[in-house]
Amino acid sequence: MGKWAKRILLGMLVLTLVSGIGTYVFVKRAVVEMFGGNTQIAEPLPRAADAGPVFITNVHVLAPAADMFLEQQTVGIKDEKITFVGADAPIPKDAQVIDGRGKYLVPGFTDSHVHLWRSENDLLLYVANGVTQIREMHGTERHLRWRSEIEQGRLGPDLFVVAAQLATYDFFEGLWIELTAERNVVRSQNDVQSAVATLKSKRYDAIKASSFLSLPGYQWASEQSEEQQIPLTGHIPLDASLEDLWASDQGEVAHVEEFVKALDREFGGYRHDSTEDFLAFVREKSAEVARRVADRNIAVTSTLSIIQSFSAQQMDLKPTLAGVELEYVNPGLAEGQAMGWLPETNRYRLADQYKTTGWKDRQGAYWAAYAEAQQILFEALRNAGVRMMAGTDANVPVMVPGFSLHGEMQAMQEAGMTTAEVLASATTIPATWMNWKAGQIRTGYAANLVLLRENPLADIAATRSIETVFVNGHVLVRTRLDQLLESVRTANDASRQESLDFIR
Numbered sequence: 001m002g003k004w005a006k007r008i009l010l011g012m013l014v015l016t017l018v019s020g021i022g023t024y025v026f027v028k029r030a031v032v033e034m035f036g037g038n039t040q041i042a043e044p045l046p047r048a049a050d051a052g053p054v055f056i057t058n059v060h061v062l063a064p065a066a067d068m069f070l071e072q073q074t075v076g077i078k079d080e081k082i083t084f085v086g087a088d089a090p091i092p093k094d095a096q097v098i099d100g101r102g103k104y105l106v107p108g109f110t111d112s113h114v115h116l117w118r119s120e121n122d123l124l125l126y127v128a129n130g131v132t133q134i135r136e137m138h139g140t141e142r143h144l145r146w147r148s149e150i151e152q153g154r155l156g157p158d159l160f161v162v163a164a165q166l167a168t169y170d171f172f173e174g175l176w177i178e179l180t181a182e183r184n185v186v187r188s189q190n191d192v193q194s195a196v197a198t199l200k201s202k203r204y205d206a207i208k209a210s211s212f213l214s215l216p217g218y219q220w221a222s223e224q225s226e227e228q229q230i231p232l233t234g235h236i237p238l239d240a241s242l243e244d245l246w247a248s249d250q251g252e253v254a255h256v257e258e259f260v261k262a263l264d265r266e267f268g269g270y271r272h273d274s275t276e277d278f279l280a281f282v283r284e285k286s287a288e289v290a291r292r293v294a295d296r297n298i299a300v301t302s303t304l305s306i307i308q309s310f311s312a313q314q315m316d317l318k319p320t321l322a323g324v325e326l327e328y329v330n331p332g333l334a335e336g337q338a339m340g341w342l343p344e345t346n347r348y349r350l351a352d353q354y355k356t357t358g359w360k361d362r363q364g365a366y367w368a369a370y371a372e373a374q375q376i377l378f379e380a381l382r383n384a385g386v387r388m389m390a391g392t393d394a395n396v397p398v399m400v401p402g403f404s405l406h407g408e409m410q411a412m413q414e415a416g417m418t419t420a421e422v423l424a425s426a427t428t429i430p431a432t433w434m435n436w437k438a439g440q441i442r443t444g445y446a447a448n449l450v451l452l453r454e455n456p457l458a459d460i461a462a463t464r465s466i467e468t469v470f471v472n473g474h475v476l477v478r479t480r481l482d483q484l485l486e487s488v489r490t491a492n493d494a495s496r497q498e499s500l501d502f503i504r
């Protein structure tokens with residue numbers, strides 16, 4: 001080879017390397033941005049000096065079964081635990097006393113399906129909305145770090161961290177997915193075994209099956225869940241049937257919608273012009289599906305409202321965005337291409353090529369049937385006594401962290417649950433599933449509590465009438481909760497590249 005040929009070859013090699021690194025850096029920065037990592041961090045409030053005991057007096061207390069209020073109770077709190085529940089407490093002199101007359105004390109709420117991504121300010125949004133526990137469904141090392149910071153006094157909800165989903169892709173797609181979506185890519189039995197061992201050693205609380213996990217991958221994950229004693233949660237993979245679910249060790253299904261999708265696969269894929277047949281099929285199968293879920297003791301997370309929002313997002317996005325607390329959504333997420341909320345980036349927007357004559361009728365019929373199928377399954381699961389957990393899929397449009405759980409509880413009430421069942425699905429049921437001594441107002445349980453002005457057993461909408469939140473030793477009265485919200489809005493506004501004026 002001539003001297004010049006060698007130089008040209010070397011030059012090309014250097015160019016390839018430089019452009020490869022350049023692309024990597026560029027993609028990595030874009031990923032950080034669109035998952036909310038560049039948004040200003042809201043100014044945290046100084047930690048309140050509330051180390052001493054706190055007593056809430058003369059208050060209505062939600063009974064452990066979440067079905068009635070005990071009148072005229074006193075609740076004592078110290079060191080992040082409930083120390084007393086009863087009629088007459090010996091109140092120590094140094095105690096802070098909160099008059100609870102005419103108010104309703106309930107356990108702090110749990111959102112069992114959230115995505116924090118890189119959005120740290122969400123921790124404040126949860127607290128400000130009385131959501132004192134969350135289950136992160138795409139956990140990464142960031143979330144493990146936030147969890148331990150919260151354990152050490154940082155203001156935020158308790159976190160149950162489900163490791164980012166196990167998924168199967170070929171080599172190059174796998175590299176891309178690991179880089180952009182941070183999923184745990186597994187292809188062989190060995191991959192699954194070592195991924196689960198690593199995740200467990202890092203103290204993730206559970207592992208998650210994705211829609212894109214191969215059937216063998218799902219079966220290996222199930223084996224490893226049992227062998228390594230770590231719960232398996234998440235989706236029913238597209239390659240798996242309900243029979244595969246019954247044969248698995250999966251202890252929770254992350255959406256009622258997963259059963260709609262599984263039945264749709266059995267049906268052969270319904271269309272806008274076969275909705276009646278599909279719904280008849282779902283009606284015929286639903287009781288048996290629910291019975292099997294109950295027999296296998298699988299918990300199911302609701303995520304009703306996000307499914308109900310699909311058609312509104314496709315057809316009437318602006319009014320839909322105007323109807324949620326968009327100013328609190330991390331602008332990196334709202335504006336970005338990954339989980340976009342806004343008209344140009346909305347994750348559920350329909351590509352123009354499908355907007356041919358009659359598209360609104362077709363889409364409307366399709367999504368109405370989808371929501372109806374979900375409703376049928378929700379009722380069947382409830383009737384079979386399945387443990388239901390309230391969850392929103394927060395940060396997927398249009399589920400605003402913290403706020404959306406109250407909308408979800410309302411959706412569950414509208415779907416036929418009693419207020420007591422809804423409250424249990426957001427308090428005691430998820431706490432029990434997550435193995436937390438929380439979610440009930442009992443001595444020795446976590447003092448994560450919410451003081452309400454109105455009675456949520458009369459109308460679940462009362463969960464929004466928040467007066468004070470108690471979380472991990474912090475006592476946050478209404479004015480402080482409003483300050484938290486204000487600080488997030490200010491940080492978001494400073495980081496926003498696109499104005500929200502279009503919804504006004």
Ligand SMILES: [Zn+2]
Nearest residue numbers: 113115137393
């Ligand atoms: Zn999700």
